[in-house]
Amino acid sequence: MNREMSEVLVRTSAGTPMGALMRRYWVPVLQACEIAEPDGPQVRVQIMGEKLLAFRDSEGRPGLISEFCSHRGVSLFFGRNEEGGIRCAYHGLKFNRLGECVEVPSAPHACKHMGITGYPCIERAGIIWAYMGPAGQEPAPPDVEWCTLPASHVYVSKRLQQCNYLQAMEGGIDTAHVSYVHRFEVDNDPMHRGTKALEYIKADGNVIFEIEKTDFGLTLYGRRNADALHHYWRITQWLFPWYTLIPPFGEHALGGHVWVPIDDHNCWAWSINFRPERPLTEQERADMAAGLGIHCEYEPGSWRPKANKDNDYLIDRVAQKDKRAYSGVFGFSAQDASLQESMGPIQDHENEKLLPTDRAISMARRMLHDSALALASGEQPPPALDAACQRVRAAGVLLPKTDKPQEWAREHLFDGRDQPVFSI
Numbered sequence: 045m046n047r048e049m050s051e052v053l054v055r056t057s058a059g060t061p062m063g064a065l066m067r068r069y070w071v072p073v074l075q076a077c078e079i080a081e082p083d084g085p086q087v088r089v090q091i092m093g094e095k096l097l098a099f100r101d102s103e104g105r106p107g108l109i110s111e112f113c114s115h116r117g118v119s120l121f122f123g124r125n126e127e128g129g130i131r132c133a134y135h136g137l138k139f140n141r142l143g144e145c146v147e148v149p150s151a152p153h154a155c156k157h158m159g160i161t162g163y164p165c166i167e168r169a170g171i172i173w174a175y176m177g178p179a180g181q182e183p184a185p186p187d188v189e190w191c192t193l194p195a196s197h198v199y200v201s202k203r204l205q206q207c208n209y210l211q212a213m214e215g216g217i218d219t220a221h222v223s224y225v226h227r228f229e230v231d232n233d234p235m236h237r238g239t240k241a242l243e244y245i246k247a248d249g250n251v252i253f254e255i256e257k258t259d260f261g262l263t264l265y266g267r268r269n270a271d272a273l274h275h276y277w278r279i280t281q282w283l284f285p286w287y288t289l290i291p292p293f294g295e296h297a298l299g300g301h302v303w304v305p306i307d308d309h310n311c312w313a314w315s316i317n318f319r320p321e322r323p324l325t326e327q328e329r330a331d332m333a334a335g336l337g338i339h340c341e342y343e344p345g346s347w348r349p350k351a352n353k354d355n356d357y358l359i360d361r362v363a364q365k366d367k368r369a370y371s372g373v374f375g376f377s378a379q380d381a382s383l384q385e386s387m388g389p390i391q392d393h394e395n396e397k398l399l400p401t402d403r404a405i406s407m408a409r410r411m412l413h414d415s416a417l418a419l420a421s422g423e424q425p426p427p428a429l430d431a432a433c434q435r436v437r438a439a440g441v442l443l444p445k446t447d448k449p450q451e452w453a454r455e456h457l458f459d460g461r462d463q464p465v466f467s468i
C-alpha cells in the first residue's frame with residue numbers, strides 16, 4: 045500500500061479524512077459500569093486523539109465532554125461532578141453533559157461564550173456510545189446483533205492495544221491466521237474446544253477466500269476441504285467502519301470485535317460474546333471474566349493486558365517447543381496483540397508484500413480509503429449509516445461442493461436473526 049493511502053487510513057484525529065468518516069458513526073467509548081453512579085467520579089477517555097471526560101450526571105444520563113475547562117485549560121478530571129454537571133475546581137465554571145457552560149460564578153454574563161465540546165451519548169450492550177460528528181446527523185443507534193440482545197445474553201470486555209487500529213482490525217478480518225498462531229489455543233480454550241470446525245481448520249491450513257462487497261462492508265467466505273462431497277465454509281463479516289464478526293465454533297457462544305482508535309498509536313479492542321437464543325451460563329461468564337476465549341487478564345487497575353510488550357507477552361519457549369502454544373504466547377488476544385504490536389505502532393505499509401489470503405484486507409482498506417476521500421470532497425455520504433444493514437450473522441457450515449455459499453448466506457445470514465445459528 046502506498047504512503048498516501050496508508051496515511052489516509054491510519055490518521056483519525058479531528059480534521060483528517062478518516063477521522064471525519066469515523067465520527068459519522070456511533071463510537072464505543074467506555075463500559076457503562078465505568079461511570080456506574082449518578083454524580084460518581086468522572087473518567088478520562090481518549091478517542092481518535094481527543095482528550096475527553098465521561099461522567100454520569102445527577103439524573104443518571106451519560107455525558108462526554110472535553111477534558112479541559114474553557115477558562116484557563118484546567119483538567120476537569122479534578123472538578124466536582126454535582127447537580128447536573130462538572131464544576132471546574134479552579135474558579136468554579138460549570139459544564140453540563142453536553143459541554144454547555146451553565147455557570148460562571150465571577151461573570152454570569154460570560155456563560156454563553158464558555159461552552160466546551162460535548163457529544164451526545166447512548167447506552168447499548170453495557171457500552172456508552174458517543175456521536176462525535178457534525179451536529180444533528182446522528183445515524184440510528186448501532187444494530188449489530190449483540191447490541192440488540194438482553195444484558196443476560198451478552199458479555200463485553202475491552203483492552204488496550206498499543207498499535208494503530210488498522211493493523212489490529214485487520215487481524216479480525218484475516219481469519220487465515222487461526223490455523224497458525226491460535227492453532228493449539230483452540231484445543232484447550234473452553235469457548236473453542238471440541239468442535240468439528242477445528243478438525244477442518246487444522247486439516248486444511250490453505251483456506252481459499254471468496255469475498256463479496258455488500259452494503260455494510262464485506263462478507264468473507266473461507267473455504268476448506270471437508271469430505272468428498274462437501275466444503276466447510278467459514279462465513280464472516282466486516283462492517284463499516286470497525287466491526288468484525290468471528291466465525292463460530294460448534295455450540296460455543298458467537299463473538300465479535302470493535303476496533304476503535306484511541307490515537308494513531310493505540311486502540312481499544314472491544315471483545316464481545318453473545319448467545320442469540322439464551323442467556324450466557326454462569327460458567328461461560330466466569331470463563332470470560334477470567335480472560336479466556338477472546339478476553340484477557342489485566343494489569344491490576346488498568347485496561348492493559350497482563351501479557352504485554354514490556355514482558356514479551358509472557359512468552360514461554362518451552363510451551364512453544366512442546367506445541368502447547370504456537371508462538372509461546374498464551375491466550376487469543378495476547379497472541380494477536382503480540383504479533384500486531386510487533387509491527388510497530390504504525391505498520392510500515394509501503395514495505396509489506398501482500399498474499400492472496402490478504403484480499404479482504406486490501407478490499408476493506410480500499411473501501412475505507414475511498415469512502416473517507418469521497419466524504420471529504422462532498423461526493424458521497426458515509427456508507428452503511430442505515431443500521432438495518434448491520435443485521436448480519438457469521439456462520440460455519442458444510443455445503444455440497446456444487447452450492448454457492450453466497451446464495452446460502454443471502455437466505456440464512458442477512459437479516460438472519462430469526463434463523464438458527466449455523467455452526468459446527
Ligand code: FES
Nearest residue numbers: 113115116132135
Ligand atoms: S480554569 Fe476552570 S474555572 Fe478557571
Ligand SMILES: [Fe+2]
Nearest residue numbers: 215226376380
Ligand atoms: Fe486472532
